[in-house]
Amino acid sequence: MKLPDLTELALRNLRESLLRNSLTTIGISVGVASLVAMLSLGIGLQQLASRRLVKSGLFDTVVVTSHRDMRTMGRERDEDRNGANPGESRILDESARAEIEHLSNVVEAYPDIRFSTELRYEDKPHLTMVSALPQSAKSNDAFEGMPGRFFSSDTAPEVILQKTFAEELLGKTPPRGGEEPNVTDLAKPLLGKELTLRYAQRAASPNQPVPPGADAANSSDSNLAGAAYSVVSREQKVTIVGIADLDPESMRGPTRARVFLPLKLAESLHVMQLTDLREIARAASDQPVYSSISVRVKNPAQIQLVEDAIKKMGFGTFSILDATRSLRQFFAVLDLFLGIFGSLALAVASIGIVNTLVMAILERRREIGIMKAIGASDGDVKKLFFAEAGAMGILGGIVGVALGWSIGQVINLGTNVYLKRQSLPPEHFWAVPWWLVAAAIGFAFVVSLVSGLYPAGRAARLDPVQALRYE
Amino acid sequence: MGETVIRAVDGVSLQVRAGEFVALLGSSGSGKSSVLNLIAGLDRPTSGSVVVGDRDLAKLSREELAKYRLHVVGMVFQSFNLIASMTLAENVELPLRFAEVDRAQRPELAREALQRVGLRARMDHRPSELSGGEQQRAALARALINRPQLLLADEPTGNLDSHTGTEIMEMVRQFNRELGMTVVMVTHERALAERYAQRMIFLADGKLIDDRPNTPAANGGQS
Numbered sequence: 001m002k003l004p005d006l007t008e009l010a011l012r013n014l015r016e017s018l019l020r021n022s023l024t025t026i027g028i029s030v031g032v033a034s035l036v037a038m039l040s041l042g043i044g045l046q047q048l049a050s051r052r053l054v055k056s057g058l059f060d061t062v063v064v065t066s067h068r069d070m071r072t073m074g075r076e077r078d079e080d081r082n083g084a085n086p087g088e089s090r091i092l093d094e095s096a097r098a099e100i101e102h103l104s105n106v107v108e109a110y111p112d113i114r115f116s117t118e119l120r121y122e123d124k125p126h127l128t129m130v131s132a133l134p135q136s137a138k139s140n141d142a143f144e145g146m147p148g149r150f151f152s153s154d155t156a157p158e159v160i161l162q163k164t165f166a167e168e169l170l171g172k173t174p175p176r177g178g179e180e181p182n183v184t185d186l187a188k189p190l191l192g193k194e195l196t197l198r199y200a201q202r203a204a205s206p207n208q209p210v211p212p213g214a215d216a217a218n219s220s221d222s223n224l225a226g227a228a229y230s231v232v233s234r235e236q237k238v239t240i241v242g243i244a245d246l247d248p249e250s251m252r253g254p255t256r257a258r259v260f261l262p263l264k265l266a267e268s269l270h271v272m273q274l275t276d277l278r279e280i281a282r283a284a285s286d287q288p289v290y291s292s293i294s295v296r297v298k299n300p301a302q303i304q305l306v307e308d309a310i311k312k313m314g315f316g317t318f319s320i321l322d323a324t325r326s327l328r329q330f331f332a333v334l335d336l337f338l339g340i341f342g343s344l345a346l347a348v349a350s351i352g353i354v355n356t357l358v359m360a361i362l363e364r365r366r367e368i369g370i371m372k373a374i375g376a377s378d379g380d381v382k383k384l385f386f387a388e389a390g391a392m393g394i395l396g397g398i399v400g401v402a403l404g405w406s407i408g409q410v411i412n413l414g415t416n417v418y419l420k421r422q423s424l425p426p427e428h429f430w431a432v433p434w435w436l437v438a439a440a441i442g443f444a445f446v447v448s449l450v451s452g453l454y455p456a457g458r459a460a461r462l463d464p465v466q467a468l469r470y471e
Numbered sequence: 472m473g474e475t476v477i478r479a480v481d482g483v484s485l486q487v488r489a490g491e492f493v494a495l496l497g498s499s500g501s502g503k504s505s506v507l508n509l510i511a512g513l514d515r516p517t518s519g520s521v522v523v524g525d526r527d528l529a530k531l532s533r534e535e536l537a538k539y540r541l542h543v544v545g546m547v548f549q550s551f552n553l554i555a556s557m558t559l560a561e562n563v564e565l566p567l568r569f570a571e572v573d574r575a576q577r578p579e580l581a582r583e584a585l586q587r588v589g590l591r592a593r594m595d596h597r598p599s600e601l602s603g604g605e606q607q608r609a610a611l612a613r614a615l616i617n618r619p620q621l622l623l624a625d626e627p628t629g630n631l632d633s634h635t636g637t638e639i640m641e642m643v644r645q646f647n648r649e650l651g652m653t654v655v656m657v658t659h660e661r662a663l664a665e666r667y668a669q670r671m672i673f674l675a676d677g678k679l680i681d682d683r684p685n686t687p688a689a690n691g692g693q694s
Contacts, residue, residue, distance in 0.1 A: 005568045016556050370552045373513060374613065375541025375569045377534050464513050468552065 001380045010387035017360070024349075024356040025396045031346030032400025032444045036436065037407045038342035042335040044408075044431040049327065062295040062307050062319045063112070064100060066092040092290045092315065100295055103309050105302040110134045111290035113266045114257060120196040121169045128165060130197070131257035132266030136296060145425075147187035148242030154264035159195060160242040165258035166190055183245040190240050197236040199271045236269065346444065349396070350451040353389055357455030360388070361462070368459055369467025378460040385456035386449060393448025397441035404440070405432050482678045487670075489620070492647045492654045492687070494664035497674035503657045504625060506674065510655060511544050511623050512536045523621065541569055545614030545652075549626035551606040553598040553613070559585060560594040563613045570617055584612040588642060604635030611642055615650075622646060624656040628663060640667050644687075 001009075014021045101109040113132035118125050137143060138150040143160065151158050161169070166186045238261070297306050307317045361368070368381055408430040416426040483506060487493050495503040508514040509521050512528050515536075521528040523543065531539060540546075553562045563581045572580070585591045588608040598606050607627060614622060624643060628636030644667055647654045658664055664671050666688050673681040 001568055002571055004574065009568070012556065366552075367554055370554060371565070371569075372537070373511070373540065373546055373548075373552070374566050375537060375544075375617070377537035377541075377569070379534065380537075380569055465508050468548070 001376075001383060006383055006387040007391070009384055010391045013360070013364075013384075013388055014391060017363070020356055020359070021392060024352045025392045025399070027349035027352040028346070028393060028396025028444055028448065029400035029403055031343075031349035032397050032440050033403035033407060034345040035339065035342030035443070036401055036404025036432065036440050038338035039335060039436055039440075040404065040408050040430055040432045042331065042338045043433065043436065044429040045334075046331040047431050048427060048429045049331075060107075060297045060300050060303070062297060062303060062310065062317050064092065064109075064293040064295055064310055065291070065316045065318070092293060096313070096315070097290065097293050099313065100293065100310060100315075103306060105298045105306055107296040107298055108134060108136060109293050109295045110263050111267065112292045112294055113261075113263070113271070113290075115199065115271045117271070118198045119259060120198065121193070125198075126165070126168060128259055129257040130199075130259045130261055130266075132263045133160075133260045134263045134296075143242065143244055146242050146244050147184050148191045148240070150242060151262040152241070154262050155268065156262055157236060157238045157265060158241045158262060159197075159238045160244055160260040161190065161240060162258040162260075163243060163245050166243050183243050187243040190243060193240050195238050195240060197238050199234055199236070199269060201232045201234045201270050234269070346447055350447050353392060353448050353451035354454060356392075357385055357389060357452060358458070360385075361455055361459045365462065365467045368462050369464040372462070372464035373468060381462070382456040382460040385459050386452045389448045389452025389456070390445055393445040394441060396448070397444030400444060401432075401437050401440050408432060483674065485672060485679060485682065487653060487655060489653055490647070490651050492644070492667060492669045493656070494668035494671050494685075495655065495657045495674060496659065496661060496664055496671055497680075498659060500676075501674040502677035503674045505677070507623055507625055507655065507657045510621070511546055512539050537569075541566060542617055543619050543621055545617070545619040545622045547607065547610045547614050547622070547624045547627045549629035551598070551603070551610045551630070553606055553609055555598055558595050558597055559590060559601070559609045559612075562598070562609060563594075563616055566613060566617050580616060581612075584616045585609070587615065588612045602635070603631050604638055607631060607635075607639050608642065611639070611646075615646065618650075620653060622652045622654045624654065626658055627656065628658070628660070636663070643667070 097109050097111060100106065111132075115130055116127065117130050118127050119130075120126070133151075135151065135154050143150055146160075148160070150160070163183055163186060166183075170186065170189060244260070295306060295310065297303050303319050307319055310317050371381060412428065412430040415429070419426055483502070495506060497503045505514065509516055509528070510523070512521075512531070516529050519529070523539070526539065528536065528539065553559075554565070557565070560578070560581045563584050564577050567577045567580060582591060582594065585594050588611050590605060590608055590612065593601060593605065598609065601609070607630075622643065627639055627643065631639065640663065643654060643656070646652045656664070656668065661671075665685055668685050668687060671681075671683055671685050672679065
C-alpha cells in the first residue's frame with residue numbers, strides 16, 4: 001500500500017474509535033509539552049546567560065598582547081626552544097592597533113589604558129585605579145540604565161564612578177553584612193560634581209597635544225629630544241556623569257577599576273603606564289606603546305578567525321572563548337537532565353500507544369482477517385498500524401508543541417509580572433526555537449513508531465483463518 | 472488462461488479445470504472449508520501441495536501468497552465480511568489499494584464493479600444500511616475488482632433467504648460463464664449444488680467420498 005492510502009486508512013481508523021485515540025493522543029501531547037517546556041526553559045536560560053555575556057563584552061572581545069609580554073610570563077624558554085625569532089615579536093603600538101582594526105570582522109580595537117592615580121574630591125585625595133572605556137561600552141549592561149549618563153563624547157572630560165568609589169568619596173562605608181546602599185542615592189550628591197585627576201604624563205616632545213582643560217603650566221620644561229621622555233605631573237578636571245552599579249571583581253580586566261574615563265581622553269593624557277618602564281629601551285619612538293589592546297569582534301562566532309589572524313601578525317591573544325566552554329558544558333548537562341525529565345511523560349504516553357493499538361487489534365481482528373483474505377500482505381497490515389501510531393505521534397507532537405509553548409508563555413508572563421513588581425526589567429528566559437519544534441514533533445513521531453512496533457508485528461502475524469472463523 | 476490445476480492432498484486429491492464450476496459438499500466438520508482455505512492461500516498444507524496454475528502455494532512466501540490472494544483469487548463468505556466502517560464503494564476499492572492501482576482509476580473501477588452487481592445507486596451506503604443480499608452482491612463486486620481467475624465462495628447463500636440466495640447464485644453463474652472464472656463453492660445444500668455446479672465433490676471427515684459430474688439446470692432452476 002502506498003503512503004496516501006495508508007494515511008487515509010489510518011486516519012479513518014483513528015476516527016472510528018475517536019475517544020480512545022484522542023485520549024492516547026492527548027497523552028502524547030502532554031509528554032511532548034513537558035519535553036518542550038523543559039528544553040525551552042534550558043535553552044531560554046542559556047540564551048539569557050549568553051546575552052548577558054555578549055552584552056558584558058566578554059564573548060566578542062579578544063585581548064591582544066605583545067609576544068614579549070607573554071615571554072616574560074614564563075614562556076621565554078619554550079619560545080627559544082621552538083626557535084622562534086625574537087625579532088618577529090612586534091611592539092603593540094598605534095600602527096599595530098590600526099592594522100588590527102582593519103582586519104575583517106573587527107568592529108574596533110582600542111588600547112587598554114589603566115593607571116593608578118590620585119583623584120581629589122573636595123580637596124581630599126583618593127588613590128584608585130582608573131581605566132578607559134570606548135564609546136561602545138555604552139551598551140554594556142553595567143552602564144545601561146545606571147543613574148546619570150554615559151560619556152557625552154570620546155574626549156569629554158567626564159568620569160563614571162564605580163559604586164564603592166562613590167561611597168568612598170561620600171565618606172560612607174557600607175556596614176558589614178548590612179544592606180548595600182542604593183546607587184541612586186549615591187548618585188544624587190555626586191552627579192555633576194567635579195574631580196581633579198592628578199597623573200604622571202609621559203611627555204616625549206613639546207608639541208604633544210595638550211589635553212583639553214589640562215593645566216599646561218609645567219609643559220614648558222618637558223622640552224626634550226625625541227630620544228627620551230620625561231615624566232610630568234599634570235592635573236585634569238573631570239565631571240562626574242554617572243555612577244555604575246557593577247562589581248569590580250566580577251568584570252573583565254579593563255573594568256576592574258573604580259573610575260572610568262572616555263578612551264580618547266585617556267589616550268590624550270599620555271599617562272605614564274607600567275609598561276612604559278619596560279619599553280624604556282624603545283623610548284625612541286614618541287608613539288605610545290600599549291600593554292594590551294582589546295579587539296571587539298562583530299560576532300562571537302568569528303572570534304576564532306580574528307584570533308588566528310592576530311596571532312599571524314605576531315601577537316599573543318586571549319579570548320573568553322575557552323572560559324565559556326565550561327558554561328556550555330553546564331548547559332549541555334542541564335538540557336540533558338531537563339530533556340530526560342521531559343521525556344518521562346512521553347515514555348508513559350508511548351505505553352499508552354502500545355495499549356491503544358493492542359486494543360485495536362483485538363477489536364479489529366475480523367477486519368484484519370478480511371483485509372488479509374482479500375489480498376493484504378503482512379507488510380500492508382504492519383504499515384497500517386505503523387501509520388496509525390505515527391499519525392497519533394505527529395498529531396500529539398503538534399498539539400504538544402503548542403501546549404508546551406503556551407505553558408512557557410504563561411510562566412514567562414507570570415515571572416515577568418513578578419519581576420515588574422520587584423521593579424526589575426522583564427526577561428525572556430523562555431525560548432522555543434524552530435529546531436526544537438521540529439525535533440519535538442519528530443521525536444514524538446519516532447517514539448510512537450517504536451511503540452507501534454509490537455502491535456504492528458502482532459497484527460501482521462494474525463492468522464486470517466482464525467480471525468474470520470468466529471462471528 | 473491456461474489450465475488451472477488444484478490438488479489438495481489430505482486424504483483428498485482433486486483437480487479442477489479452468490473455467491469449471493465445482494461444488495464442495497459435506498456436513499460441517501467434513502473439511503470442505505479447510506480445502507477452500509488451502510486453495511485460497513489463507514492456510515498452508517502441513518504436507519502435500521496445492522498447485523494453482525503453475526504455482527505451488529506451499530512453496531510461496533507469505534508475501535507471494537498475499538499477492539496470489541490479491542490477484543488470482545476472489546472470495547465471498549457466508550457472513551459477507553464487508554468492513555462496517557466503509558461505504559460500499561470503499562469496500563470494493565480496498566483490494567485496489569492493496570494492489571497499488573493508480574488513485575485516479577479506482578473510483579471508476581469500483582463504480583463499474585458495483586454496476587455489474589446492480590448496486591451502483593447504493594455505493595455510498597454503509598453495509599449496515601443494506602439487506603443481506605445487497606451485502607453479498609457488494610462482496611461479489613469486491614471479489615471481482617482485481618479480475619481474478621478463481622472465485623472461491625464459502626457458503627455464499629448460507630445467511631440469505633432462498634430468493635436472494637438464488638439471485639446471488641445467478642450472479643456467480645454469470646461470472647463463471649461470461650468472465651470464464653473458475654468457481655469453487657463450499658455448501659452443505661445439495662439442491663443448490665445440483666442446480667448450479669458442473670461437478671459435485673463430497674467430503675466427510677476430511678476424506679473425499681465422491682466426485683461426480685452434474686448437469687446444472689439451464690437457468691438455475693428458477694421455475
